[in-house]
Amino acid sequence: MAQVSSIAEEQTSTPISSSKSITLRIAKYNPKHDESSQFMEFSVPYEKWTTVLEAILEVKKHFDHSIAVRYSCRQATCGSCGMMINGKPKLACFTKISELNSNVITVEPMSNFPIIRDLAVKFEKLFDSHHKIKPYIIRDDSELESDEREFLQSPKEVEQYIQFANCIKCGLCNSACPTMATDSSFVGPQALAQAYRYVADSRDKGKDTRLKIIDESHGIWRCHFAGSCSQVCPKGVDPAMGIQLLRGYLLGFRS
Amino acid sequence: MTSDEHKEGIRGMANPRRYGIERVAYLLMRLSGLGLLAYFVAHIYETSNILRGQVGWDEFLELTQTTEGHIFLTVVIGMCVFHTVNGVRVMLGHGGVGVGKPGRPDYPYDPASQNYRHKIGIYSAIVLAAAAMMYGLAVMFGE
Numbered sequence: 001m002a003q004v005s006s007i008a009e010e011q012t013s014t015p016i017s018s019s020k021s022i023t024l025r026i027a028k029y030n031p032k033h034d035e036s037s038q039f040m041e042f043s044v045p046y047e048k049w050t051t052v053l054e055a056i057l058e059v060k061k062h063f064d065h066s067i068a069v070r071y072s073c074r075q076a077t078c079g080s081c082g083m084m085i086n087g088k089p090k091l092a093c094f095t096k097i098s099e100l101n102s103n104v105i106t107v108e109p110m111s112n113f114p115i116i117r118d119l120a121v122k123f124e125k126l127f128d129s130h131h132k133i134k135p136y137i138i139r140d141d142s143e144l145e146s147d148e149r150e151f152l153q154s155p156k157e158v159e160q161y162i163q164f165a166n167c168i169k170c171g172l173c174n175s176a177c178p179t180m181a182t183d184s185s186f187v188g189p190q191a192l193a194q195a196y197r198y199v200a201d202s203r204d205k206g207k208d209t210r211l212k213i214i215d216e217s218h219g220i221w222r223c224h225f226a227g228s229c230s231q232v233c234p235k236g237v238d239p240a241m242g243i244q245l246l247r248g249y250l251l252g253f254r255s
Numbered sequence: 256m257t258s259d260e261h262k263e264g265i266r267g268m269a270n271p272r273r274y275g276i277e278r279v280a281y282l283l284m285r286l287s288g289l290g291l292l293a294y295f296v297a298h299i300y301e302t303s304n305i306l307r308g309q310v311g312w313d314e315f316l317e318l319t320q321t322t323e324g325h326i327f328l329t330v331v332i333g334m335c336v337f338h339t340v341n342g343v344r345v346m347l348g349h350g351g352v353g354v355g356k357p358g359r360p361d362y363p364y365d366p367a368s369q370n371y372r373h374k375i376g377i378y379s380a381i382v383l384a385a386a387a388m389m390y391g392l393a394v395m396f397g398e
Contacts, residue, residue, distance in 0.1 A: 236360025241368035248351030
């Protein structure tokens with residue numbers, strides 16, 4: 001199935017004009033009729049600023065229209081284009097080819113997510129876990145009366161959670177997590193970090209509810225602080241920190 | 256776990272090459288934990304030989320006085336020291352101690368939880384385990 005093609009040989013409307021090129025290996029797999037994943041190889045020219053997503057879209061445009069890849073914003077905001085790039089989970093739109101220091105770039109679907117086709121994976125489990133921890137402000141007086149002002153917070157109170165509010169739900173943390181690699185029921189670093197985001201919010205009154213949700217056998221205690229989630233996060237969320245701080249509440253170190 | 260979940264599995268979990276020294280420490284912690292559990296079971300069996308009297312006890316103890324026995328005990332010493340020192344680091348981290356403070360992250364978003372304090376803790380655990388193993392080797396093979 002492997003084939004080597006060259007974009008430079010094609011007449012394109014928007015060619016990447018560069019003498020430098022890499023070999024892009026793209027995993028092709030359709031669970032409906034393929035037994036295993038196979039790689040297709042393409043020679044792709046690139047510039048200093050060319051991202052992996054742009055390279056994939058070039059291949060998709062000129063050589064293989066059937067490659068399934070999910071993307072949208074192209075600026076690390078939507079969290080759609082997470083995939084394994086040379087063995088590590090990264091956002092394709094946020095990863096420059098020139099930064100990878102490799103002549104061969106292998107892209108595969110994110111690990112620990114069921115594959116829809118090729119590079120596209122299912123996010124149902126991630127969204128279910130995210131929903132499970134009640135990702136919203138919980139309080140009795142959530143509706144403001146006409147004569148009241150908004151729920152004010154000091155800058156210090158905002159700093160307690162704002163980092164974790166940067167989560168774009170790309171799933172890279174869940175893909176890198178060693179517990180997720182073997183435990184299908186683990187709630188995952190994304191959801192746990194979001195649990196901390198709301199527990200640490202001074203406007204929220206749902207701390208006990210959330211702690212009860214995550215205090216179970218496949219919950220927060222399955223995290224062993226390997227820290228891989230934080231290393232791959234493209235938005236600086238640092239889920240490992242959030243999870244340990246959250247565990248501090250359960251262990252009585254925080255109140 | 257079904258194959259369509261596309262899990263990395265134990266091979267992915269045990270791959271220490273992709274995520275820095277923290278992932279190496281994670282793997283060593285798991286391996287040393289399993290090793291110490293196996294040693295604990297073996298140790299119970301070993302000490303149960305006391306029921307065979309002085310002769311039986313001495314016979315079994317001779318197994319540890321061989322070259323293989325010394326190397327085995329050296330590995331146990333290394334596992335024990337690493338698991339203890341790294342365990343203290345992990346326990347402190349689990350309580351939220353030394354994992355940094357939340358704040359507005361700046362690019363390139365170096366994670367605060369993977370800070371130098373924890374790296375020092377990991378390297379200390381490795382160095383102390385190596386030193387204890389060398390001391391153990393010197394004592395056991397030195398005579």
